[in-house]
Amino acid sequence: MNRNLFFIFLTFTPLSWAYLNLYLSLAEVQKLLGLEAELYYVRDGNINNYALNFVVPVPAKMNSLQFTWQSLADQPLVYSIDIDSSNSPTLLPPKLNITSTGSVPTHLQTFSVTLSCSGTAAGEVNVTITLNITISHTNVTTLTFRRKKICTKVEMHSNNHVFIDTLPTDSNSANIFYIAIASAVVLVVVLSTVVTMYYMKNKKTGGSTECNSGPTTTFLTAIPRDTVITSYGSFRRMPSYSLTTDERSKNLQKRISELTVQRCRICLSSVILEGTFARVYQGSYTNEEGIDEPVIIKTVTDHASQIQISLLLQEGMSMYSLNHKNILSVLRVSIEDHTAPFLLYPYHNYSNLKIFLQKCKLSAEGVSHTLTTQEVVDMALQVIQAMQYLHKKHLLHKDLAARNCVVDAKLKVQVADNALSRDLFPSDYHCLGDNENRPIKWLAIESLIQKTFSTSSDVWSFGVLLWELTTLAQQPYIEVDPFEMAAYLKDGYRLAQPINCPDELFAVMAYCWAMSAEERPTFTQLQICLQDFYTQLTRYV
Structure with a gap:
């Protein structure tokens, strides 16, 4: 099969007659973009304006930036470098491991800029690195690198556990829980789209060009294992x-x-x-x-x-x-x-239900109020309505759990699919030697042993979800080995009644965990039972 290779043309501005290489190394690009490539800002004296215009986010776990440079000129290239960051208690003063003025070395050198968070506040800090390269007395070229440093707040609690706060909810990056290379991935997507369009254009296909705005440019130079081939496939695997x-x-x-x-x-x-x-x-x-x-x-x-x-x-x-x-x-x-x-x-400004519940448990300040029994029952009723609709459409969920639901600020709950949950919540899934990760501790006994599913097995999982709501997302059966779950359930053992959980609510859970599927209630029966309990609760408000 013939493979069509196409070359990537870079948009550069010449740096007069002076020659300079300035780029991010393979290791640095891997940390930021996850690609095996080098990112050139200046190559053989040519400036990549596209790269310079991109604001690169620096994840909270990355405390330093690494730049590699080398002078290719016959005479010294004098530089001066300045770092400016917005006045914020979030970030400590940036530091350079080289002098602020000097000459660009004629050999490859890597210099670093240290960006350390204070840990006293969470937020984003804009950092601007200005590098002036003196070519002649009348020619000084300025290169500006823009970074956005992400910082989290580190709080020490009395039990010596460290709680890492997320960014403030009123910032532009609200709901960032594990931000690492957010905007950088935007660049990767843009690059892949642009390069693909360029390829299609070169092949002179008759496809739509509705979304093709602007020239085809990229600034990633591949590092193949053997030879240098600037092809898309060499770095975008x-x-x-x-x-x-x-x-x-x-x-x-x-x-x-x-x-x-x-x-x-x-x-x-x-x-x-x-x-x-x-x-x-x-x-x-x-x-x-x-x-x-x-x-x-x-x-x-x-x-x-x-x-x-x-x-x-x-x-x-x-x-x-x-x-x-x-x-x-x-x-x-x-x-x-x-x-x-x-x-x-x-x-619609919602968050994952499991993470929401865990934040209620870890930090009461992180939510507008503490969950009441009435609110827990209301959330459970919303899940029931979703499951009734799902079953009416002759569909089974098979993985009903807090991690597969979302909730907004008004405690409106929506049941979602389980796509990516195995990877995002790995501690909730286990493999019992059959090369399949399953939510072992949420499964009905027949689903666990025989891998059979029904509306009744969804009811069992709902009982575990209800237990998650009342315990603020504790891990069910945490003391039980996944390989022992089947025997544990066969022996009649079930989850214990949570602290401060009303007897009426725990009785509903227990009904869901009946050994025989025929003995478990339907979602319609659960709705009637919980709706009656909810009405009783509202009488005391």
Whole structure:
């Protein structure tokens, strides 16, 4: 099979007759972008303005920036460097490991800029690094590097546990839980889109150019193992994926085609959840009317396997086209060659239910109020309504848990799919030697042993979810080894009644965990029972 290679042309501004190389090393780019490539700001005296104009975020765990440079001129290149950061208690004064003035070395040298957070406050600090290169008495070239340093607040509690606070909710990066390379990934997506368009253009295809705005530029120079080939494939090794041709996959492909949108209509703004290969972004999507809608985007990293990508699509589309106020279903899908698929969900300032509950437990200041029994029951009733609708559509959830629900500031709950949950919440899933990660401690006994699922097995999982609500997302059966769960349940053991949990509420959980599926209540019966209990609670308010 012939492979078409195409070259990447860089947009540069010449640095007069002086020659200079200034770039980010392979290791530095890997930390920021996750790519095996070097990022050139100046190459052989040519300035990459596109690279300089990009504001690179610096994750909280990265405390230093590394730049590599070398003078290629016949005479010394005098430099002066200055660092400016906004006056904020969040960041300590930046430090250089080189002098503020001097000459660019003629050999390769790496210098660093230390950006250390104070730990006393959380936020983002804009850092500007200005480098002046003197070419002659009348020619001084200024290079400006812009960084956005992310800092978290470190609080020491009386029990000596450290609690890492997230960014303030009123900032532009609200809801960033594990931000690392948010805007940098935006750049990666833009680069992949632009380069793909350039390739399509060179092949003179008749495809649509509606989203092709501006010239094709990139500033990533590949580092192949043997020879230098500036081809897209040499540094952008995205996994290839395809669905099998069985009937189930054909139906999935049909669903995806109905929701597919162009990648250029999607804008990523920040990472809100991240795992080993999974990433969840907050961003926006330009709809057919040209209006930007806030969305959540689920996707995977470059090193995700084909199986992981297929699972993302299959699980993400499991609740396709459902329309219920308490169900969060996929809104749009974006799939393009050589890039990871994007699954878009409507976003209305909600957060993951499990993380929300854990924050209630860890920091009462992190939420507007402490959850009451009445609110817990109301949230449970919302989940029940979602499950009733799901079962009415002849669909089973099979992974009902707090991690697969979202909640907003008004405690409106929506049940979501389980796409990426195995990677985002790895402690909730276990493999019992069958090469399959399953939510062992949320599964009904027949699902655990025989891998059979029904509406009754969803009821069992709802009982565990109700237990999560009352314990603020404690781990169920934390003292039980996953391999012992089947025997533990067979012997009649169940989760204990949580502290401050009313007897009426715990009785509902116990009914859900009946050994026989036929003996468990239906969601309609659960709704009647909990609605009656909710009415009793409101009488005392």
